[in-house]
Amino acid sequence: MSEIKIVSRPEVKALAISSNVSMWKMPTTMKNNFLNLAACLKANNADICEPPFARYSAIEWQSLLSESKLVMFFKSFTKKWLFQTGFPVQSALSPTNANMEMITLPAGKYVTALHKGSYMKVGDTYKKMVLWANAQNIALAPESIEVYTSDPRITAKESLETQLFIPLA
Structure with missing residues (x-):
């Protein structure tokens, strides 16, 4: 994991698909969403110019610090996560699928912070980020953005890099 810090991010327009699934269905859902989005970009003659992302909503950051590993394991089967997968775009596109929409980050x-390694361990980096924010008396918004800077099709799990962003409240 890299240094934890505060940064300013510009507004980003994106083509995205919203989903609401359990953690165990996320990999397949995200893969299908990214493939559909890439096909839409191609149909619109738009290049992929920035890495894909996922934006998660309704996150309870303090529960991440207080829940036992057993509770977190159980929730991985039962809790549904509301998230959007997407690609940043230069200008508005015509969605090729009813599930797609133009959004603004x-x-x-x-x-x-930069998470290095398996997606299954990204929670460890989030926990460090929340502890850091708490120590700085920084309030966090109940969402996050993950920018996937490595391609999991060609990068070993232990070498994957994911830039994590949590907006300030």
Whole structure:
């Protein structure tokens, strides 16, 4: 994990698909969403110019610190996560699927860190980020953005890099 810090992010326009699934269905859902989004970009003659992302909503950051590993394991089967998968775009596109929509990731200040390794361990980096924010008396918004800077099709799990962003409340 890299240094935890606060950064300013500009507004980002994106083509996205919203989903609401359990953690165990996320890999397949995200893969299908990214493939559908890439096909839409191609159909619109738009290049993929920035890495894909996922934006998670309704996150209870303090529960991440207080829940036992057993409770967290149980929730991985039962809790549904509301998230959007998407690609940043230069201009508005015509969605090729009813599930797609143009969205805006808001400009603002974010706590950020680079997670290195398996997606299954990203929670460890989030926990460190929340502890850091608490120590700095920084309130966090109940969402996050993960920017996937490595391609999991060609990168070993232990070498994957994911830039994590949590907006300030």
